[in-house]
Amino acid sequence: MKVLKILGQFCAILAGFLMALITLLTCFSIVGRELLGKTIPGDFELVALATGAAIALFMPLCQLDRGNIIVDFFTVKVPARINHRLDRLGALILAACFALLAWRTGLGGLNSWETHSASMLLGFPEWIIYSLMVPPFILTAVIALHQSAFGFSQNHGHSVNL
Numbered sequence: 449m450k451v452l453k454i455l456g457q458f459c460a461i462l463a464g465f466l467m468a469l470i471t472l473l474t475c476f477s478i479v480g481r482e483l484l485g486k487t488i489p490g491d492f493e494l495v496a497l498a499t500g501a502a503i504a505l506f507m508p509l510c511q512l513d514r515g516n517i518i519v520d521f522f523t524v525k526v527p528a529r530i531n532h533r534l535d536r537l538g539a540l541i542l543a544a545c546f547a548l549l550a551w552r553t554g555l556g557g558l559n560s561w562e563t564h565s566a567s568m569l570l571g572f573p574e575w576i577i578y579s580l581m582v583p584p585f586i587l588t589a590v591i592a593l594h595q596s597a598f599g600f601s602q603n604h605g606h607s608v609n610l
Contacts, residue, residue: 449601452591456508459584463505466498490570497567497577504581507588511542514600536596543592550585553578 477491488494510516518538523531557578559565565574 449594449598452508452587452594453512455587456512456591459505459507459587460509463502466502466505470495470498470502490567490572493567493570493572497572497574501577501580504584506584507546508584508591511539511588511591511595516542532599536599539592539600540596543589543596546585546589546592550582550589553585554582557582 473488473491473494477488481487518535520531523534526534557575560573560578561575566572567574
């Protein structure tokens with residue numbers, strides 16, 4: 449699990465870096481528009497592409513820290529042992545969902561590469577963003593599968609290993 453944690457943290461650092469670049473790009477574009485009457489061409493395309501990649505890169509750490517929304521309305525009075533089993537089942541389902549996302553995103557990237565699909569204004573190749581999203585989706589699936597099989601660490605979230 450230590451390797452998964454390091455990889456998840458690395459992905460989150462990359463995501464944070466992308467978000468910082470998006471913020472700087474947006475600020476420069478707004479200041480340029482207000483002071484010089486010029487914006488950065490395609491700024492909204494770059495923001496959209498980088499945001500998609502950043503969201504994917506945040507997912508592994510989110511799963512490690514059990515940062516996903518948990519709706520416990522029906523299980524609030526269920527014994528901890530049962531809740532833990534339900535959490536592990538949820539992790540298994542999430543692993544399957546992220547494996548499916550990784551597979552379909554990979555296929556989308558291949559299709560984008562084969563068809564030379566690009567953003568409208570800048571002509572930025574879309575397959576690059578797809579390729580940035582697949583590894584963190586796979587990592588999230590592996591983390592969730594590990595949690596499903598071995599439980600959750602004591603220092604994360606609200607559940608305990610039983």
